[in-house]
Amino acid sequence: MRMIAVNEQEFDLTFGEGYMNDVDVELNKDVLTLKAEKNAESEDQSKTYLFRKRSYTAFRRTIFFPEEVDPSKVEGAMDMGILS
Numbered sequence: 001m002r003m004i005a006v007n008e009q010e011f012d013l014t015f016g017e018g019y020m021n022d023v024d025v026e027l028n029k030d031v032l033t034l035k036a037e038k039n040a041e042s043e044d045q046s047k048t049y050l051f052r053k054r055s056y057t058a059f060r061r062t063i064f065f066p067e068e069v070d071p072s073k074v075e076g077a078m079d080m081g082i083l084s
């Protein structure tokens with residue numbers, strides 16, 4: 001995940017491939033928490049071998065808003081892996 005500041009009141013978060021729709025977003029008072037998990041599995045088989053590959057990735061990011069931010073006015077939308 002990569003955060004890009006658009007201006008003082010906006011920022012974009014860019015997520016890697018596989019996270020596009022599986023991000024859990026929580027807003028509790030002045031704390032924004034983003035969580036996601038990704039599981040991947042592949043298999044390659046021939047007459048003489050079987051190769052299986054599994055991977056697991058998880059992340060959690062917490063962003064603290066300044067006191068002057070009104071949590072009731074915080075908005076966000078996910079589009080093609082970018083949370084704005």
